[in-house]
Amino acid sequence: EPEVTQTPSHQVTQMGQEVILRCVPISNHLYFYWYRQILGQKVEFLVSFYNNEISEKSEIFDDQFSVERPDGSNFTLKIRSTKLEDSAMYFCASSPVGNEQFFGPGTRLTVL
Amino acid sequence: GQQLNQSPQSMFIQEGEDVSMNCTSSSIFNTWLWYKQDPGEGPVLLIALYKAGELTSNGRLTAQFGITRKDSFLNISASIPSDVGIYFCAGSDPPFGVRGGADGLTFGKGTHLIIQP
Numbered sequence: 001e002p003e004v005t006q007t008p009s010h011q012v013t014q015m016g017q018e019v020i021l022r023c024v025p026i027s028n029h030l031y032f033y034w035y036r037q038i039l040g041q042k043v044e045f046l047v048s049f050y051n052n053e054i055s056e057k058s059e060i061f062d063d064q065f066s067v068e069r070p071d072g073s074n075f076t077l078k079i080r081s082t083k084l085e086d087s088a089m090y091f092c093a094s095s096p097v098g099n100e101q102f103f104g105p106g107t108r109l110t111v112l
Numbered sequence: 113g114q115q116l117n118q119s120p121q122s123m124f125i126q127e128g129e130d131v132s133m134n135c136t137s138s139s140i141f142n143t144w145l146w147y148k149q150d151p152g153e154g155p156v157l158l159i160a161l162y163k164a165g166e167l168t169s170n171g172r173l174t175a176q177f178g179i180t181r182k183d184s185f186l187n188i189s190a191s192i193p194s195d196v197g198i199y200f201c202a203g204s205d206p207p208f209g210v211r212g213g214a215d216g217l218t219f220g221k222g223t224h225l226i227i228q229p
Contacts, residue, residue: 004154033216043155043200045216056216071172091154099143099162099204103154 002026004104006092012110013082021077021107023092031095032075034067035103036060036088044092049075082111116138118201118220125229126228133199133223134185141203144177144184145217149198157200159186191227198222 005024013019025032034046047057049067066078075094079086087110093101118135125131135144143162147155159170161177161184168175174187186202188195202217 035216042221043202043217045217045218048216058216097213099145099217100157100160101145102157103147105154106152 004094004102005092006104007109008107010091010108010110011104012112015084015111016081019079019082019109021090021092021109023075023077023104024073024097025075025092025094026102027073029094029096029102031055031077031097031101032067032069033093033095033101034077035091035093037106038088039089046077079109082109084111087111114141114203114205114218116201116203116220118223120223121221121223122226124228127191127193129191130226131188131195132185132190133225135185135203135220136183136204138182139205140181141205141218142181143204143225144175145202145204146173146184147173147200147202147219148187149200149222151197155200165197180221188225191225193227196225196227198224217226 003033007022032049035043037043046051048055064080068076089106089108091106092104095101116135116137145160146158149155158167159175164181165179166177172189176185200222201220204215204217
């Protein structure tokens, strides 16, 4: 069964550094999303992406964040200058045309 | 922003028992989804609900979309050890009548299900 994949599974970085989190959505899906989950808390929406542009973004998704679909398969989340509070699990999700969003296994980001 | 209130926060049950959890919102959602998350993994979609009053089953799981569009419940019958995990409700509110789209999901805080042998 097709799955969303994410790399790396764990990223450790120093405060102020840039990180890029990578995702490969399910191949015939058209909508892509990023979410984050701070340890022990609920999953929070960051951004959605459709037709090569951002469709919706939350208040969390400020100028430090950007997304890109550099080729036909990858979908990336960049954090330009990481802060301690960016430490969280980051989940990529994709959807065909409905609201059924399928999540990847996540990348654990640790900012030191 | 929109808030989902999920209860109970945790449940301690015996294997074989039935489980019921619910989610309420102060605002209307047009789609309700239920996910299960195991430690260190991503949420796995269990059931999707699109229509007020809809009752949908997936094996031992049954979920309903409330008539008011402001609530949903999930039942698990005859629980087994692998049911352990955190169950999240999630809602989205695309424009009425439009299914799908790029709307982000609003998640509840989860119900932590623990099964005692």
